[in-house]
Amino acid sequence: MNLTPNFVRRRIANRPNLLKIVENISWLFLGRILHITVGLILTIWMARYLGPEQFGLLSFSTALVGLSGAFAGLGLKDIVVRDIARNPAGKEETLGTATLLLFFGGLLAYGLILGIIFLLRPDDLLAKALVAILGSATLLKASEVAAYWFESQVLSKYSVWAQVGSFFIFAAIKGILILNDAPLVAFAWATLAEAGLIALLMSTLICLRESALRRLRITIFRAKELLLDSWPLLLSSITIMIYMKIDQIMLGQMVGDEAVAIYSTAVRISEAWYFVPMMIVTSVFPAILETKRRSKAHYHQRMQDLYDLMVWLSIAVALPMSFLSTPIVTALFGEAFAASGHVLTIHIWAAVFVFLGFASSRWFLAENLQFLSFQRTALGAVVNVLLNWLTIPHYGAIGAAIATVVSQAAAGWFFDALHPVTRQMFGMKLKSMNLLRSSNQLRKIGSLSWKRRPKETKISSHD
Incomplete structure (x- = not known):
């Protein structure tokens, strides 16, 4: 907020809820802009190093794994955030049950994506290795409940810290891989390690910040409630990912x-x-x-x-x-x-x-x-x-x-x-x-x- 113009700061200084929302949005925007800017620079460097064929295979594998990510999330994010806001007393049960659902969702998604790549490219060992490595990140999906909690409390800065910090660390590592003529599969391992670090940081931050959440509860009844509410969002997420990624997958298979x-x-x-x-x-x-x-x-x-x-x-x-x-x-x-x-x-x-x-x-x-x-x-x-x-x-x-x-x-x-x-x-x-x-x-x-106009106008x- 120190970077905010004075006339804006004066308007919101005595409105703590609005101040919290503005700060939350600012952190999200900052994280997004940094990720886009540095990500584009890294992509250019990697594309020049790998060349069209290897960079294309990496893009194809990433797009295929992206489809599984939508399934692994089970459409739970908005439902969990909503339910915590509505019933804070039941947060341990909601988060605990969501953690279990996301774990099994990630497991099923990983098996699905392995089946698809073996079906699409039965003889391409490198493509299967890349998808197997990159797809392993879906097994870490359960750690995202920490991000759900921070969002429900309008504290997204912690998620941004974990994600942007991990991104910068592994952007530097990928740069070192390029300088040392690393093979394509090394970049896949680096991407998986980045996902692992984010999961570790998010889990650590929520334990340090919210000690009451260390005792999560899981119930079958809550699982049924969450899935009944989330399935329309799951369909929507899958549709959006098909919309965004299918062109690269079809290009890879057809051309x-x-x-x-x-x-x-x-x-x-x-x-x-x-x-x-x-x-x-x-x-x-x-x-x-x-x-x-x-x-x-x-x-x-x-x-x-x-x-x-x-x-x-x-x-x-x-x-x-x-x-x-x-x-x-x-x-x-x-x-x-x-x-x-x-x-x-x-x-x-x-x-x-x-x-x-x-x-x-x-x-x-x-x-x-x-x-x-x-x-x-x-x-x-x-x-x-x-x-x-x-x-x-x-x-x-x-x-x-x-x-x-x-x-x-x-x-x-x-x-x-x-x-x-x-x-x-x-x-x-x-x-x-x-x-x-x-x-x-x-x-x-x-x-x-x-x-804002004067009230009398x-x-x-x-x-």
């Missing part, structure tokens, strides 16, 4: 690992910007919800302003990147990855629909339309798989990029036209794509900083 490297390199640059709309939406949406209580028309205008801003931000990133993609990729990753530039030129335009999707996802939550939110993610996943199947054999990594843009458009925009409840949002997003109209609106968006119809 080869080098194509995965070309595609994943473009994706890492393209998605490096995604934390920006996430931060904006997280920051401004509480103010948008506040306007809903005063005026529905004003609430919809604020949503329109937000959509306008999302479109302009995404175009501000996508347009120059369309012309500079190949020089940027070549400068960062080397000539061996030059083909990623063409993929990036297409993939970067998914940002328009991704940014709109970030904004509307909060609207779905505000309107209590979580099941519709799941349906739109499912639509995007289905479209993505079908288009990958149709385009990858003919266009390779470029086909996967086209599939991503179209599937993001289907989920983040077109889905809204299919349901009466969301049709108004579809129209608002369509308006935001009219750049002449939205440019005039953006001149008024000093309002997106949403300065009335809100005008143009606000």
Whole structure:
């Protein structure tokens, strides 16, 4: 908070709950930005060292393991956090039962992912070794209950300390591996060791911070309750991971690992910007919800302003990147990855629909339309798989990029036209794509900083 401007600090200094929330969000944002920045630098260095084929195999294995991670979590995170907040007295039973469920979830996920890699690549010993090593991290899933507890207490800084500290340590170790010409499998072991250190630190921190939680309880009845509440979130998590990872897996199987490297390199640059709309939406949406209580028309205008801003931000990133993609990729990753530039030129335009999707996802939550939110993610996943199947054999990594843009458009925009409840949002997003109209609106968006008006001032119809 010492880095916070004085006028902000004065407003929240005497509001301890708000101060705690702001500090919690700040730690999460700091951890995310550090992870993205250092992670991108490390990825560039590793890609240059490993080359397209080995880097592609590592990306393929990581994507495959990512699918198992969604299953291992069993959709429990939000349910556990919610239940602890509702019933603090039952925290030992909730956390203890969740720990056991996550352990068995990780065990089942690990067996599943081993079965899949043996089925997909029965003769590829290196791929099986990488998946076996990287997938072992799912066996540590039970340690995540510590992160659930810290989140429920608005103390995410402890999770950030453990994760960012471990990340920096093993970023340095991976750098040493590169300097010493280590084999590909060494990087997989380093990734597993990083997961192990995070699990150890999280478990230690919760024991030191909350000594009362050392005696956890497990009950069958609580396990049934948690699973009954979490299965819709489990389906949603699996759908999201399919949506995010299936293109790399299909590329690896249908074309080869080098194509995965070309595609994943473009994706890492393209998605490096995604934390920006996430931060904006997280920051401004509480103010948008506040306007809903005063005026529905004003609430919809604020949503329109937000959509306008999302479109302009995404175009501000996508347009120059369309012309500079190949020089940027070549400068960062080397000539061996030059083909990623063409993929990036297409993939970067998914940002328009991704940014709109970030904004509307909060609207779905505000309107209590979580099941519709799941349906739109499912639509995007289905479209993505079908288009990958149709385009990858003919266009390779470029086909996967086209599939991503179209599937993001289907989920983040077109889905809204299919349901009466969301049709108004579809129209608002369509308006935001009219750049002449939205440019005039953006001149008024000093309002997106949403300065608080004096109480006696009335809100005008143009606000």
